[in-house]
Amino acid sequence: MSSKILIIGACGQIGTELTLKLREIHGVDNVIASDINTRKLDLVNAGPFVILDAKNFNAIKDCCINHNVDTVYLMAALLSATGEKYPMEAWDLNMNSLFHVLNLAKVGQIKKVFWPSSIAVFGPTTPRENTPQHTICEPTTVYGITKQVGERWCEYYHDKYGVDVRSLRYPGIISHKAMPGGGTTDYAVEIYHEAIKEKKYESFLSENTKLPMMFMDDAIAATTELMAAPPENITIRSSYNLSAISFTPQDVANSIKAEIPEFTMTYNPDFRQAIADSWPSSIDDAVARKDWNWDHQFNLSRMTEVMLKNLHVKYN
Ligand code: AKB
Numbered sequence: 001m002s003s004k005i006l007i008i009g010a011c012g013q014i015g016t017e018l019t020l021k022l023r024e025i026h027g028v029d030n031v032i033a034s035d036i037n038t039r040k041l042d043l044v045n046a047g048p049f050v051i052l053d054a055k056n057f058n059a060i061k062d063c064c065i066n067h068n069v070d071t072v073y074l075m076a077a078l079l080s081a082t083g084e085k086y087p088m089e090a091w092d093l094n095m096n097s098l099f100h101v102l103n104l105a106k107v108g109q110i111k112k113v114f115w116p117s118s119i120a121v122f123g124p125t126t127p128r129e130n131t132p133q134h135t136i137c138e139p140t141t142v143y144g145i146t147k148q149v150g151e152r153w154c155e156y157y158h159d160k161y162g163v164d165v166r167s168l169r170y171p172g173i174i175s176h177k178a179m180p181g182g183g184t185t186d187y188a189v190e191i192y193h194e195a196i197k198e199k200k201y202e203s204f205l206s207e208n209t210k211l212p213m214m215f216m217d218d219a220i221a222a223t224t225e226l227m228a229a230p231p232e233n234i235t236i237r238s239s240y241n242l243s244a245i246s247f248t249p250q251d252v253a254n255s256i257k258a259e260i261p262e263f264t265m266t267y268n269p270d271f272r273q274a275i276a277d278s279w280p281s282s283i284d285d286a287v288a289r290k291d292w293n294w295d296h297q298f299n300l301s302r303m304t305e306v307m308l309k310n311l312h313v314k315y316n
Pocket residue numbers: 079080081117118119120143170171172173182183184185186
């Protein structure tokens with residue numbers, strides 16, 4: 001039986017598109033999608049799918065054994081805004097799922113692991129502009145704490161047990177195929193949907209809140225390129241800084257207005273503003289660019305064009 005890839009949390013925003021891309025690269029039958037439920041029927045019906053609770057070690061282990069899995073992408077997580085509402089649940093899911101996968105890799109049951117970290121590892125004491133790879137990380141959200149601690153464990157498992165674990169500090173990801181859920185950067189996706197549907201949007205972040213962001217195609221390319229890189233090129237086993245564009249809610253509104261002149265934007269910041277204020281506004285990802293030739297393709301105007309075009313088709 002040929003070796004397989006397992007995606008845990010395949011129905012989420014990134015998991016959905018990662019599943020499609022990995023199936024394109026490796027073949028549909030070699031990529032097993034899994035999630036806690038079958039909420040995305042199109043994905044469930046498009047290839048191998050198993051219901052899997054990321055907190056259940058035995059369920060992950062059995063799935064890996066039964067399907068001869070050698071690579072796991074662990075995409076299940078509670079994000080920053082949801083994590084503040086349910087701190088213990090965020091800790092439980094984000095940490096235990098990681099330990100389960102790292103421990104399976106430690107005993108050789110799986111050979112390679114991808115685990116996403118986030119710009120949420122940074123905090124108010126981190127340099128905000130061009131945040132370096134190695135810098136102060138004092139996160140103030142539960143999500144950020146889980147990602148920071150997870151990074152330390154990834155490096156530990158690599159250094160002590162030789163686990164081939166690779167990770168990226170994703171910025172806010174913008175996509176049109178699946179909605180994000182429970183993040184602070186979610187406004188940058190919602191705004192495009194509302195622009196097409198209602199021609200207006202009320203932002204939960206203030207107009208000048210600049211955050212690092214990335215179009216989904218770039219995020220997926222970064223993920224598959226990192227995983228394909230020769231191990232000797234990977235100098236960072238905690239998590240790589242990754243960067244493409246930085247913008248404010250006002251910048252996105254202006255780029256939408258260039259296509260939809262009647263679009264209007266209002267601002268009503270909520271508890272997510274404090275989370276956004278604790279994060280960097282731009283990221284220095286020179287190490288990723290040097291180690292595995294990372295480069296992004298999408299700027300704000302190109303992303304807006306693609307988002308609006310695809311959502312127009314979806315809603316009309
Ligand atoms: C969030 O907003 O919580 C996520 C992230 C930046 O990791 N999108």
